[in-house]
Amino acid sequence: MKIAKLLLAGALALAFNAHADNFPSKPIRLIIPFAPGGTTDIVGRIVADRLGKELGQPVIVENRSGGGGSVGAAVVAKAEPDGYTLGVSTISTHAVNAACNPNLNYNPQTDFAPITNLARTPNVLTVSLKFPAQDYKQFIDVVKKNPGKFSYASSGVCSVLHMMGEQFKVSTGTFITHIPYRGSGPAIIDLLGGQIEMMFDNLPSSMGHIQSGKIRAIAVAAPKRVEGLPNIPTFAELGLPQVNDPAWYGLVAPAKTPDDIVKKINAAAVKVLNMPDIRDKMKQNGAEPVGNTPAQHAAEIKYELDKAKAIVKRQNIKFENS
Known part of the structure; x- marks a missing residue:
């Protein structure tokens, strides 16, 4: 019985690795949780086209605005964790919304797999x-x-x-x-x-x-x-x-996205963010490219969430559902 379980586990591991090695085999959807034209949209679009070329499949931008970014963030949180739906994370979507709104329909820390911080703006x-x-x-x-x-x-x-x-x-x-x-x-x-x-x-x-x-x-x-x-x-x-904390714009996937896929997207994104023309485009739009690790972006999310919660409590800020 134990041998059979070990063989099954080995087969699953091989199947997983083969899946990760073949990723991506179809276009990737990038959810931008704000309307076209803003900084979040600009940063996301600067990265999307070149990221698609780096990964070998198109990265198709989809704007899903509303609720201070919470509508688009929820789409990402509830998507299949297969790497084919990604989202742009912001301090609004992953800190302020959760601190202000007790009825938010996603958890910024447990419903996402952080990939990298794409850029900061003062x-x-x-x-x-x-x-x-x-x-x-x-x-x-x-x-x-x-x-x-x-x-x-x-x-x-x-x-x-x-x-x-x-x-x-x-x-x-x-x-x-x-x-x-x-x-x-x-x-x-x-x-x-x-x-x-x-x-x-x-x-x-x-x-x-x-x-x-x-x-x-x-x-x-x-x-x-x-x-x-x-x-x-x-x-x-x-x-x-x-x-003195600037705004930032990151890249996240749904929670439980395989680590190998997260690492593959991270490596491609960091490579893109270090390309001279991409860095120039970012700077022309008032942004500073970053490109850190998944763990570092997770720490940034936690820091901003804790900070927002403290301010909301200290100043007795009330959520307004408009």
């Missing part, structure tokens, strides 16, 4: 030209002397940028009112017009307005100063390391 604190501060020292002085007088915009309740704003308040001991918008676009319009005093945003969508002098950058969340904004300090330089 976040930024900007102010209207009407705001009476030219730099961070003046900014924090004005805000602390006028608690509750000023408001900050974000792309919505329980968005990554809402979390950033609340983390800033906790870290600095300031009182600024949150004004949620339906996306960064409408918020930037009001910031440009001076209807809102300040905003937390992903840098790519604010960069053009900063460089044209229509809004003023105060600080960036990034490992080092941004190349196009050499005079703007990072939050870490200002003594606020908790606010």
